[in-house]
């Protein structure tokens with residue numbers, strides 16, 4: 001395996017060099033009119049709920065796309081669909097990778113997408129191999145020393161902290177050199193410095209030719225411009241899709257601008273939520289609110305202001321940008337770029353034997369505390385001593401004695417067959433998540 005080599009020593013320094021990665025297969029991810037409906041079962045009713053409505057966008061190699069929006073706007077659902085984790089019941093829409101649907105991709109491309117982390121691997125196992133990467137990304141200091149001997153952990157095993165787990169996950173994905181990365185809230189729950197380092201690291205990876213998509217609730221002002229593209233969602237609808245540098249200009253052009261200095265991400269999420277305090281409003285929206293609005297809070301007549309704002313934003317995007325953007329976004333990959341995609345050669349993956357020995361060593365490392373525990377050793381010794389006493393001085397001369405010996409052999413075969421099997425059974429629930437991911 002060829003590791004990515006990183007030469008970015010200090011995050012945020014103007015002099016930083018770019019990440020030089022192993023040639024990765026570039027992936028153009030396009031999604032058109034994605035609509036996702038879920039069946040919601042109530043106590044007496046079953047109804048269809050539209051979670052995503054006609055979402056269109058494109059991410060190219062070298063770009064990092066942020067899916068932003070208020071809580072419940074559909075970011076995770078969109079990320080899951082793009083990552084191939086949710087297939088049904090999608091109604092309409094298409095996702096293509098290098099202009100091909102997932103089912104038609106060759107094995108190499110399918111293997112270059114990544115989403116998640118192994119819960120039972122030792123954090124140090126990843127970090128050991130990632131050492132030179134981590135050192136250069138400045139992750140070593142706050143990750144390796146403190147958690148290198150800890151399991152990553154999961155729902156059943158308590159492992160490293162949430163933040164450490166995130167960093168190890170991202171580290172492991174770098175290690176596997178995936179061309180397409182999906183990350184759900186990579187910086188949530190982390191302090192602002194760590195968040196910045198992680199997003200900067202992802203930004204550098206994108207610049208090395210990878211395609212990165214992250215769902216993010218509300219990045220800080222410093223993080224905001226690290227994303228090349230932005231999709232703003234509101235109640236499952238597209239409120240904006242395009243370059244991050246252009247999003248404020250777009251909202252200004254339709255009449256929404258912050259009245260006070262505020263974090264741009266905060267402004268966008270506020271507007272998507274229908275919170276218009278400290279924001280200028282277009283006069284067309286103001287008159288709509290007067291005509292269609294709820295005359296008094298208790299009344300059932302009229303729409304709430306957040307619904308009117310939401311409808312206005314969806315309409316504004318559809319009428320001003322969507323058609324133009326769609327044309328631009330959906331243009332097929334040029335022949336020149338396609339030939340470059342085909343020319344990227346990758347090394348063959350590990351052989352069957354290499355895979356077996358890696359997995360064997362990993363399983364032994366993970367389980368050794370259990371297998372070699374004093375409890376297990378005492379159990380085995382106690383059973384051996386009991387057997388010794390039960391069959392003490394039993395011969396094999398008469399038929400009766402031979403039957404006794406057969407009983408002993410049966411017991412040994414049965415016990416030593418099922419004893420390790422019962423222990424091994426407990427590893428399957430832990431491995432299941434990884435199996436599904438792969």
Ligand SMILES: Nc1ncnc2c1ncn2[C@@H]1O[C@H](COP(=O)(O)OP(=O)(O)OP(=O)(O)O)[C@@H](O)[C@H]1O
Nearest residue numbers: 038039040051070071072073074075076077078217
């Ligand atoms: N299978 C489902 N059945 C019913 N409702 C669903 C289903 N999947 C998602 N939803 C609903 O769709 C909406 C969007 O969910 P999603 O998790 O994608 O939002 P999100 O933007 O990622 O939210 P958050 O930022 O809080 O994680 C939510 O209201 C959620 O309850």
